Amino acid sequence: MEHFKHKNPLIIHNELPNLDGKEICCIACRYPLLSGPFYSCGEPNCYLHKVCAEAPLELKHPLHSDHTLTLVAGRTCFCRCMACSTLSRRERMYECRPCGLRLDLECASMALRIQHECHPHPLIPLLKSALVLCYACGNEHRGVYYKCSSCYFLVHESCASMPSTLKHSHHHHPLTLSRAYVHGYSKFPRFCDICREKLTQYWFYHCIGCRYYAHFSCATSKEEISVDEDEDVLDPNVILLPVPNESINLINQFVKSTKLEEIKIATNLDHFGHPHTLAFFDEQINNELFSRSKGTLCEACVRPISAPVYGCTQCNNYFLHKCCSELPTQIQHPLHIGHPLDLVPKASEGFGIFWCECCNKQCNGFSFHCAKCKDFYLDVKCATLSGPVKHEAHRHRLTPTKLTNVTDCSACSLEFKGLAFKCGICDFIMHSDCAVLPPSLNHRYDKHPFILTYYPLPDHPAEYYCEICEDEVNPKNWFYHCVECDQSIHLYCAQEYQVYSNIKFGASFKVEGHQHPLNFVQFRDEYGSLCNYCGTRLQKYFSFSPGFECGSCEFKLHLQCARDAAKEV
Template identity: 35%
Template sequence: MEIQHFCHDEHPLVFNEDKAVGKLCRGCRKPVLGPSYSCIKCKKYYHHKSCAELPRELQHPLHPKHPLILFDESKFYEDKEYSKCEVCKENRWEYSYGCFRCNFYIHSTCASLRLTLESEVHDHPLTRIWKFMKFTCDLCGKEGNVPFLCAQCNFCIHKTCASSYLRRVKAIRHDHPLHLTYSSREVPQSDSPFCQLCVRKVDADYGFYYCLSCDYVAHLDCAVDERNREDINLLKLTDGESNELENEDLELDGSVDLATYIVKKINVGEDGIEIPTEIKHFSHEHDLKLSDEVENNKKCDGCVRAILPPFYRCAKCNFFLHKSCIELSRKKRHPLHEHPLTLLAKAPYRSKSFGCNACYQSCNGLTYHCEKCDFDLDVQCSLILESLSHKGHEHLLRLSTTSYRQNCSSCDSKSFQVLRCITCEFALDFECATLPLTTRYKQHEHPFKLSYAVEDDSGDYYCDICEEERVPKHWFYYCADCSYPAHRECILGKYPNIKFGGAYSFDLHPHPLTIIEKTKDHFECHKCAKPCEEFFYQCAMCNFSIHVYCV
């Protein structure tokens, strides 16, 4: 069977009953997975059968004055400005019906929408009103112009809202299911509730998700966002399956402390407390001994922060672990991720370093890792859970995870997850929230403290290291003894979560390679032949250098 289609005048489109896997329909831009039409000579112009057989002319109730003509939106308006679809208010580059005299356009898929709709968000069938009328959606609170209506309840809703939301969802950061509601009478404890997921106010006159037993409120979009929602359809779970999932959570959460080290020697203090003085940690091949002899510019191999007592060290290697790092749980759950995370010595991929999914920085310390999702948290970010008290702000900060980037008050960077204040608009991204409060810089005799305000009233804001201007509201490091302000990047370096100087073995080279931060000589990368200026691996014995991302 053949048809002559307006999209392709040169050849007819031939009917094919087989599946055309991987091809997009030219009409609706969705995959063709069933009977289709296509041009077998050009081997393109694939269509669903229904899209290829659309009538060229249509009388539609939204525009009864004139008939609408079918056209290819992407082809007709390639180089022109044009109006959006009157129903969905989008440009999707698909087949559309249009009245060019009235500048009226509607996608073919929107023109063929059903008159009635069964929706999970409402108990009764919803009827489409094919008439332009401004209304406020009773679920999302936003305006629309073509509503679905339940006359029995006087309930108006967008088509997208009717199909986007579920009656119940399970948020990663809450133990109980959240139920869809659009009645403020169900929120007895909160006059002005705020969303526990994004930490912004919720208008309780419209729809939201709610846990009555915990007085837990969440915006509609926050609760269904993939960053916050567990990949579990609670509506299809039996009681037995639900209990099994809860048991799995109990088994794998942070309260289950799987041993990360074996005690080799113990001393008993004056108060009778046993203190391990020699241990074998899973992340290192040699035994580690308890020490309090601090060396300058040494970093912990767990959290990649400056070494402070008490800590454990390896007598054979430049390897250190804080006591707090050896006591980290081997398994834990974190509100930023759906699955349990496992503490690993080094990321099991790429070049002995990983990118943290909270602060977005490179790190080569210990990582909490999800193999299924390739998700990593460095030690510092893993310690921040639902809330944080920080010296840089007077109010408690709560974890806010959104589908849009939020602005950090400390550095003006944008991030999908921040720690946000309920009282004011202050927010911190994970990079700023995990900055060390005190640190040292090279041979400077005094420590530098993290500062949250300008250090004087002169109006001149400069860094005394690079001598470049500073943004006054950005956090910086300051030595009060010397009146010495500095950019935090100048104090901590470009890669503050990388411990340089360690040697690693790779299959591509017979000798261990040392990770280098910066050098005056620009060595040529063995793989890409570009200069290695910073953050690369080197074998001094062979004069071999290679970028981290080339390993």
Template identity: 30%
Template sequence: MSFTCDLCAKEVKGIPNQCALCGFWVHNSCGSLPRRLKVIRHKHLLHLTHSYLEVRLHQSDSRFCQLCVQKVNTNYGFYYCSKCDFVAHLDCAADYRNRENINLQELKEGENEDPELDQSVDSAAYKVKNIKEREDGTEIAIEKMQRVRTSNSPPFYSCLNCSFFLHESCAKLPRKKRHPFHQHLLTLFHVNTTFECYACKRNFNGFTYWCGICQFKLDFQCSLILDILTHPGHEHQLLSSIESKHNCSCCDSKISPIFRCTTCKFALDFKCATLPQTARYKQHEHPFTLRYTAEDESGEYYCDICEEERNSKHWFYYCANCDYPAHTRCILGKNPNVK
């Protein structure tokens, strides 16, 4: 017979599994879904949930799967973490590429959280904030929780024997952490060799979170961003997606992972997401500010450094004092994260 599965909302043919008391029908595939599972991108177990269970979602009007960034119909079945208000499609959570290979029969709720992992410096939401420059050239965060700073503003630690400096916040980074982009535990290392960051695809050296099993590497800035991004260059909240067919709206690159807007078609890759809000260029007198829209309506836009044409839709750096626009690559250089 033909019927609509009350878990996946698909029209299917076959013999349904039916509850005689409430008329709840599911087909065999959904009937065999696990009641709980663990996905790589979330630290807690996800539980198979249905609207019949009267689960109160924090944002029940419009929910998005935090694995594929597509809408979830919460009138049917989905996987859910009530601790973090984390929602995922049935197919996305059950996909072997997203699931963590652990024995759930031997795992109790909460046991997957390693007590040695100090996550106090991390949060599910990451904000890119503005920076103010002092008269001596050092930079300070206008907002208290700014974590990515490009100068050694106090308080910081220094080595008496060599030129090694650390912000106080950097010195307190956890030695080990989990990240939603990788299934294994990551360890903090300081390396002098140049590597490519998995997320932003930039070459870097210095601090990295590294997996000794897979040689997976994240540079320091990308390791701070988890699932949700709030950026001054876009009015809506952005969710990270490992696989996407969308190009970055700010540079047209097509690299994954990428951040996607749940409200509009805006997308942002990690390279653009981690651009500093202010930057200096050689001997130029004033600092440059990251701009998200064209400086005027002339229709002709050029970089004053390389003198090549600029795409008006791409982000760029701009000195308002001198009316001086420039490509981000021209200001930052080819490898801004290599010291």
């Protein structure tokens, strides 16, 4: 279009240009452009709202019906609007030359009666400035308002003029303005996906297919810090999560970050955690011992053995991943800043089983232990989480932090304290259990793998139900899902089956109170059997709890009962 105060033709556009998060303002009203359509001449910083570019040259207004108001453009000056009393810097405004009164474009464009899609009744303008609460955004504004002719509803003119749909950088679909919750999927509380605060009774934007919600003010705000995500991906000190094999990949990266020189491969290794010399094996070596290692667990990280590996040719059942054999003997960790932690192959606790201070699981592999605090242990996998991480579910870098107060995990919504990974840009916070979740898992309920899912599936037709507990799954929390079979599992239900995943079973111990050696086992089919020490059931529901059983007779003990029996001696 040709404009009387612009030398170049104005071209209409429907999509905002990508300016790396910088705010684009209209040169006429000085308000930001949130969505198209808009006009531009092609010159830098020359943008106009469609309504500002198409403003008439003259108009009659009910606030000043005696004279015609003329559109003045081409000079930038400070003026006070006779409707909203706002003093602002304007390039265009309406003016009554005989009276010296001015009216800004947004007040001049206010219709005498509007029907807004977010309110059931007609709205009429209050053309005198007031400081009142806006029922759309929930904030107090000074300026011109629209008032409902049937109820007490008041909406500031800037909120009333917001687009019914807009694009936001936090979401890949357009967001639609709404005044009330969508009735479906209403079992769980609604939270803003930008600020993570609870939604209130005011207007909000949402994407119904993805169940994405944003406060009115969050969706229309341009306050966003630009971060180059590629820098985190390329930074070797940033741990990229999730990883297919969390133990091997995390420990590998951790070892590389702590060693100044490349570690040479030794054919034979004398390791302080084992009395015999260990031999090196890789996939190219066809060896009977290495073949037997398949299906066994590493003594350090308690994860399945994979090449390259060190093994004991005398014991035939002792194996260490190469990366686990290279773990540093002492580290500093953000969860225990005051003292160094020493690598120990076996905890001094009963039967070598300790509680990890990070994941709060029982473990019996290698650990990092505080010699001064005695009962402070970190499982070697958790100890690797000592630096910044970048998780594919979050766009910013996360830094390890020790929390002393209980807070909610942004991934699973469960309360926790201790080691957390916190975003320095937004309020996203994640506890260590969710940080090291595998990207997929297999379960007997489905022949396909369950994939770790961070958001509701687009246009999913119904609710999600957990195949284990049969309760409804909140899809705004992380969960595991099989797309082929449309089956889901809660995070905590999946983790319940992995509560003893850091324990290696099979070793034999001499336990006080019984003449035969007892094997350390996980009770799986012992729901009706009783402990020979306390007389209660060995297995509660599907807990698969650890304990001891005799290979020569029917003698069986809970793990804790074996510890109690040892204390009585």
